[in-house]
Amino acid sequence: MEGLGYFFNGILGFLDFTSLWDILWATLLGIVVGMLPGLTATLGVALLTTLTFGLPSDEAILILVCMYVGAIYGGSRSAILLNIPGTPANAATALDGNPLARQGEGGKAMGIATAGSVMGSFIGMIMLATIAPLLAEAALRFQSFEFFWLAVFGVVISGRLTALTDPLKGWIAGFLGLLVAMVGQEAIYSYPRFAYGDTNLAGGFGLLPVLVGLFGFAEVLSVMQQPLAAVIKTSADSVIPKVREVLQYWKTIIRSGVVGTLMGLIPGVGEDMGAWASYALARGASKEKEKYGKGSVEGLMAAEAGNNAAVPGAIIPVLTLAVPGSAPAAVLLAAMFIHGIRPGPLIMITNPSFVYEVTAMVFLASAAILLYGLLLTKPLLLVLRVPPSRLMPIILVLCTVGSFAIASRLFDVWVMLGFGVLGFILRMYGFPMAPLILGVVLGPILDSNLRRGLVLSEGSLVPFLTRPISLALWLGIVLTVLLGIPPVQRLLGRIFRRRSRDGTTGASS
Amino acid sequence: MHRADLIIGIVLTLFGAVVVRESLVMPRFASIGADPVTAPGLVPGLLGGIIGLLGLLMAVRATLGLRAAASAAPTEASAPEDADDGTEPRYVVESPHAGRNRLATMLVAGLIFAGLAVGRLPFWLATFLFVFVTVALLEFQRYGRGRAVWQRLAVALVIAGGTAWAVIYVFESIFLVRLP
Known part of the structure; x- marks a missing residue:
């Protein structure tokens, strides 16, 4: 009940002119960023972080949450109309959204996507308000041993789930990210690692320039290399969905919202997997499986509810463990630190209202996407007509300003460029970016907690392996790694096939 | 691979x-x-x-x-799939090197702009020059011979001028951000 009070206070606190104006423009900007292929939620939140760091903390975080929610929703427009996901999170949306648009029902598809996104966000929001306090309380029992394994677990599971066809590349990306975080002064002796006498390197690579490089410059280069999308034709049908059409899939909506939130909660996995997992489960449970991939309203709703529910889901570990659930959430975490907010297990003790304020922010951003979805869908589609060749140079200018603005160091601009080129090459050869970013965020946590843990245990590894939560985490890591090895997968597949065959034979005899 | x-x-x-x-x-x-x-x-x-x-x-x-x-023994090439089965994004037909040329343009111009010009030239000037040159080059690649030179240059000029003005105005005056 206390939480509900904080939540309503949070909403009331944002019902002034400045906050409402911020909600409207930031969500709209988020939708535009999400719509444009090549501009991701991560880049949008990163660039806005640099713009808003002079604002009061609650106003800045409100703007960033609105950008985040808006961008994940906005990506559905280009997925439906162009079959090109605006953000990676909308890839599953294209599977059924685009066939609907081809059948002349683009408006209906966008309306269904709006309804799915809003309801997914609401379910995620409720789970954020209920799970975050519980997780924060559980995390109070975490010591260095658990935080060390949590960092390793995050990188391993993120590497596995963001590179399903080749987990090895996901893990390499994750460990490279951890290594990137090792550059610069370490926490115990302030020894500048890999600095070679350079004061800039001694300061380490800033998270935001790295992010802007990997998700900005690298993306600009990728868009330039890709063929140009054909000009879209908008559809004439209504963008306001029928209530009956939406509510008949209530089970799918709730399932997708819950699954999306849970996928968001897993470190570094985020919205993409939120959408894919929801879509796969919805298809498995559907009575109209044959429609999937050909314009299924249920499939479209599952994908959009899943990815938008993952947004509050990804914020849960940010608030309670200071571990991001996705790449945009990693920027949000960095922004919170910049604004003097200290997320982590103590959040419910030091700043108990903050979790509910963030919940209220998600609620208001969802209300704004509903408003824009109903009123501004067709005018906003004009954005998709801007050719990338005219837009991308401007994006690079924004990336340059964004990477410079936080610390006023030209070195950060070079870092952005370097990581942009590196990210472009890695992506070209199938390395996912999310584990890399998660590694950069988790690197300091892994480093300080491993060494602190070893000091506490006087060099012994026993507490790392035997404490209950540590045990669960390292067993999870071993299991994730084993299940990612192709020979093990084949062996398990053979065993399960044989068992099911024996079972069938046994049942029939 | x-x-x-x-x-x-x-x-x-x-x-x-x-x-x-x-x-x-x-x-x-x-x-x-x-x-x-x-x-x-x-x-x-x-x-x-x-x-x-x-x-x-x-x-x-x-x-x-x-x-x-x-x-592995070379196998017969499988039958090509229907290119217009409705599942692929629709793209503009262009020359096979178009993507590579655009990439090279952006990469070189971007590295010169952010790596060399920023910090040496006033930011508005560096931005103006970078956006003008890049958009103009990309416009020439995009339209081939289909558009008059002055039209392409005018587009680049308007975008470059607008960006340089807007970046300075929005970042310095509204958000009070320091520019390079």
């Missing part, structure tokens, strides 16, 4: 080995009574070792893949 994976795997293995070596030569602060498990090189060394091993694994896997591909 196997060949690229092999090269990346070898590079990562060597990189991992260099990281391990560099981590081993980091000071251990034994003279001030530091616990060896707190040595600054411990975690980077472990990470370097893991990256090297994963790189080696990738190189071995790629080598096995290359061998398997070489020993």
Whole structure:
């Protein structure tokens, strides 16, 4: 009940002119960023972080949450109309959204996507308000041993789930990210690692320039290399969905919202997997499986509810463990630190209202996407007509300003460029970016907690392996790694096939 | 992909080995009574070792893949799939080198702008020049001979002027952000 009070206070606190104006423009900007292929939620939140760091903390975080929610929703427009996901999170949306648009029902598809996104966000929001306090309380029992394994677990599971066809590349990306975080002064002796006498390197690579490089410059280069999308034709049908059409899939909506939130909660996995997992489960449970991939309203709703529910889901570990659930959430975490907010297990003790304020922010951003979805869908589609060749140079200018603005160091601009080129090459050869970013965020946590843990245990590894939560985490890591090895997968597949065959034979005899 | 994976795997293995070596030569602060498990090189060394091993694994896997591909008998090419089955995004038909040319333009112009011009020229001027040159070059590539030169230059001029003005105005005047 206390939480509900904080939540309503949070909403009331944002019902002034400045906050409402911020909600409207930031969500709209988020939708535009999400719509444009090549501009991701991560880049949008990163660039806005640099713009808003002079604002009061609650106003800045409100703007960033609105950008985040808006961008994940906005990506559905280009997925439906162009079959090109605006953000990676909308890839599953294209599977059924685009066939609907081809059948002349683009408006209906966008309306269904709006309804799915809003309801997914609401379910995620409720789970954020209920799970975050519980997780924060559980995390109070975490010591260095658990935080060390949590960092390793995050990188391993993120590497596995963001590179399903080749987990090895996901893990390499994750460990490279951890290594990137090792550059610069370490926490115990302030020894500048890999600095070679350079004061800039001694300061380490800033998270935001790295992010802007990997998700900005690298993306600009990728868009330039890709063929140009054909000009879209908008559809004439209504963008306001029928209530009956939406509510008949209530089970799918709730399932997708819950699954999306849970996928968001897993470190570094985020919205993409939120959408894919929801879509796969919805298809498995559907009575109209044959429609999937050909314009299924249920499939479209599952994908959009899943990815938008993952947004509050990804914020849960940010608030309670200071571990991001996705790449945009990693920027949000960095922004919170910049604004003097200290997320982590103590959040419910030091700043108990903050979790509910963030919940209220998600609620208001969802209300704004509903408003824009109903009123501004067709005018906003004009954005998709801007050719990338005219837009991308401007994006690079924004990336340059964004990477410079936080610390006023030209070195950060070079870092952005370097990581942009590196990210472009890695992506070209199938390395996912999310584990890399998660590694950069988790690197300091892994480093300080491993060494602190070893000091506490006087060099012994026993507490790392035997404490209950540590045990669960390292067993999870071993299991994730084993299940990612192709020979093990084949062996398990053979065993399960044989068992099911024996079972069938046994049942029939 | 196997060949690229092999090269990346070898590079990562060597990189991992260099990281391990560099981590081993980091000071251990034994003279001030530091616990060896707190040595600054411990975690980077472990990470370097893991990256090297994963790189080696990738190189071995790629080598096995290359061998398997070489020993496999050439099979008949499968029938081409229907190109317009409605599942692929619709793209503008353009020359095979168009994407590579756009990439090279953006990469070179971007590196010159952000790597060299920013910090040496006033930011508005660097922005104006970069956007003007890049948009103009991309417009020429995009339309081939289909549009008058003055039209392409006018588009580039308007976008470059607008961007330079808007960036300075929005960032410095509204958000009070320091520009390079």
